[in-house]
């Protein structure tokens with residue numbers, strides 16, 4: 136099944152702690168229907184060192200958020216939008232913005 140959000144998309148967060156934040160999609164986990172968005176849903180992970188020479192500590196990293204909680208920002212009109220699908224003349228299936236109607240590559 137095709138996902139409406141892809142790597143490299145800019146999305147708006149609709150729910151949760153980071154509601155209203157805008158970020159770029161770093162990766163998509165289709166099986167879990169989650170996306171990793173730059174700067175969104177930052178969690179602290181404790182690192183335990185395996186060797187005595189390595190420091191242990193806390194690192195901050197993004198945790199994936201449900202795709203349902205983000206909305207694509209159209210690169211053409213700059214508005215948060217729903218995505219539709221259409222076929223081009225060469226039969227390629229592409230996404231398009233339901234606000235401005237432009238194809239989103």
Ligand SMILES: [Zn+2]
Nearest residue numbers: 209212232235
């Ligand atoms: Zn648009």
